[in-house]
Amino acid sequence: MTGQMIKVCKADDVSPGNQKIVDVNGMSVGIFNIDGGYYALLNICPHRGAALCEGPQCGTTQKTNDYEFIYGEKDAVVRCSWHGWEFDIRSGAFLADNKIKAKTFEVSVSDNDVFVHI
Numbered sequence: 001m002t003g004q005m006i007k008v009c010k011a012d013d014v015s016p017g018n019q020k021i022v023d024v025n026g027m028s029v030g031i032f033n034i035d036g037g038y039y040a041l042l043n044i045c046p047h048r049g050a051a052l053c054e055g056p057q058c059g060t061t062q063k064t065n066d067y068e069f070i071y072g073e074k075d076a077v078v079r080c081s082w083h084g085w086e087f088d089i090r091s092g093a094f095l096a097d098n099k100i101k102a103k104t105f106e107v108s109v110s111d112n113d114v115f116v117h118i
């Protein structure tokens with residue numbers, strides 16, 4: 001592990017399925033809770049620069065070979081509010097083309113404090 005660990009909030013401030021926008025050394029960063037696991041994304045959409053982390057934390061429609069609607073990845077996706085691009089919160093990958101990624105940061109939790117590593 002390299003760089004700095006910045007304390008950004010309390011773990012209790014970010015309940016499962018919810019996000020919190022924090023300032024990390026002047027950067028806007030979204031902290032997400034997916035089933036008790038914490039993740040951080042830069043609050044800038046790689047498409048056109050919207051505040052990505054202010055979009056809904058949700059799931060998405062899964063690929064199928066049938067005319068079926070299967071909803072999955074509950075709470076593991078953030079959908080940009082400008083044009084609807086969906087990103088995997090855990091990896092930052094754009095779901096339609098994983099060569100495009102939102103910037104992620106490593107996160108750790110200690111004694112109810114959430115740290116972002118930069």
Ligand code: FES
Nearest residue numbers: 045047048080083
């Ligand atoms: S700016 Fe985010 S989808 Fe276009």
